[in-house]
Amino acid sequence: MEWCDYNLEVEGTIPDEINGAFFRAVPDPGFPPFIEKDTYISGDGMIGRFLIRGNRVDFAIRYIETDRYLAEKQANRALFGAYRNPYTDDPEVLGVERTVANTTPIWHGGRLFLTKEDGPAYEVDPLTLETIGKWDYHGQLRSRTMTAHVRIDPGSGEMFFFGYEAGGLATRDVAYCIADRDGNLVSEQWFEAPYCAMLHDFVVTENYALFPVFPTIADLDRIKAGGPHWVHHNDQPTWIGIMPRYGKVEEMRWVKGPNGLSAYHMMNGFDERASGSSLVHLDLNVMESNIFPFIREASGVDASPAEMRASLCRWTLDMNDLDKGWTERVIGPPGDMSRTAAKDQCRPYEIGYYACYDPAVGPPVTHSVVGAGFNTLIRVHVGSGESEALALGPDRSINEPIHIPARDPAHEGWLAAVVDTHSTMSSELWFVEAGNIKGGAIARVKLPFRLRPQIHGWWVPQEELDRAAVKAG
Numbered sequence: 001m002e003w004c005d006y007n008l009e010v011e012g013t014i015p016d017e018i019n020g021a022f023f024r025a026v027p028d029p030g031f032p033p034f035i036e037k038d039t040y041i042s043g044d045g046m047i048g049r050f051l052i053r054g055n056r057v058d059f060a061i062r063y064i065e066t067d068r069y070l071a072e073k074q075a076n077r078a079l080f081g082a083y084r085n086p087y088t089d090d091p092e093v094l095g096v097e098r099t100v101a102n103t104t105p106i107w108h109g110g111r112l113f114l115t116k117e118d119g120p121a122y123e124v125d126p127l128t129l130e131t132i133g134k135w136d137y138h139g140q141l142r143s144r145t146m147t148a149h150v151r152i153d154p155g156s157g158e159m160f161f162f163g164y165e166a167g168g169l170a171t172r173d174v175a176y177c178i179a180d181r182d183g184n185l186v187s188e189q190w191f192e193a194p195y196c197a198m199l200h201d202f203v204v205t206e207n208y209a210l211f212p213v214f215p216t217i218a219d220l221d222r223i224k225a226g227g228p229h230w231v232h233h234n235d236q237p238t239w240i241g242i243m244p245r246y247g248k249v250e251e252m253r254w255v256k257g258p259n260g261l262s263a264y265h266m267m268n269g270f271d272e273r274a275s276g277s278s279l280v281h282l283d284l285n286v287m288e289s290n291i292f293p294f295i296r297e298a299s300g301v302d303a304s305p306a307e308m309r310a311s312l313c314r315w316t317l318d319m320n321d322l323d324k325g326w327t328e329r330v331i332g333p334p335g336d337m338s339r340t341a342a343k344d345q346c347r348p349y350e351i352g353y354y355a356c357y358d359p360a361v362g363p364p365v366t367h368s369v370v371g372a373g374f375n376t377l378i379r380v381h382v383g384s385g386e387s388e389a390l391a392l393g394p395d396r397s398i399n400e401p402i403h404i405p406a407r408d409p410a411h412e413g414w415l416a417a418v419v420d421t422h423s424t425m426s427s428e429l430w431f432v433e434a435g436n437i438k439g440g441a442i443a444r445v446k447l448p449f450r451l452r453p454q455i456h457g458w459w460v461p462q463e464e465l466d467r468a469a470v471k472a473g
Ligand code: V55
Pocket: 027, 041, 102, 103, 116, 117, 118, 200, 264, 369, 455
């Protein structure tokens, strides 16, 4: 549902210095799907925006007018079939770009993009939320896809990103790309992954780019037969491709790891700075198998997410001895949607945040895209592995938090996240002190409707919005 609402009721006080936009991507099918039981992540992308000026908060949500959304609007019915399977579409839309841009709002070079890993990004006007069109770096980007997870180096302002299935459906082609701080594409190089895997995220350190590859694999014949895009193979190895971040893809080294693992989100990566050290660290939410119910079903993986071994892990590679694989250290409880302050990306850091489902807090409540909703917010000291938790109780689920920096560098800033209460079918935007999550919400913004579960969000400070490349009107 598209709507906007101004001056929402706020309980508590949002600090005056919080000024900017919290953008969120939300799947919501514009027309009733004709595929029974398709996954939530097939839904048309919507861009939600909380505009925050201290205690004054406005909200708006609007469809991304993708080629797919516009084609269905014209026909006034669904034309596109199953998740990432064009062979299940109405023949009328053969060749029409079918991405729904529903995964991450990304701000870079003064522009707002809505991304989904199966297609190109769409540019959206940050002020009106109108869709501007597909984004291909002024015709320069050759990759047909752009991932929903990018890495921005806070020092250089460069955005590192990639596209997989870059050359088309179920191909092993991966495009590794760099845009400079002004948003110009300065590098695009293609390489082949060991198999056509779901490459959801990656990390970049000061010196390297790391591509973890987990065995959730696409097969063109299966897709052509109308089957699922993804099957997870517990008997296939995990790989990490590592290369110098400004290097040539020919320098990529492939490091083999345990069979069957899965991870969607990476918190951060960094190079050990001690002189002479050759260690590279990658912090990520790892599970022993794929967590998505629709993928487990297609793969005959029976273990329920609650039974699966999972943790926030630090994987460490030694650049002088990659043949020995990597070591693993558990640094936090199970969970997902890991975040850091933007200033901490690509370099040594202390603190991370993420969401977790803790069975001690309450029985599983269907909420997020992966099944059991997250009922706990975690702040972890990634060096020591110690963590603090804010438990939300059995009746609440939390969506991915964003981090909002404070002007005072000694202050850790704030986390903001939409919290849904199940018994009252309501949603609130909560603000929490990042350095004191146990203190709970310092402010809660009431929404007049229940919001749909979000995928990812992005914080854009007001001074960045003021420099938007696209001016409304
Ligand atoms: C994810 C979400 C997606 C997708 C693939 O969170 C992976 C993981 C919202 O769409 O297409």
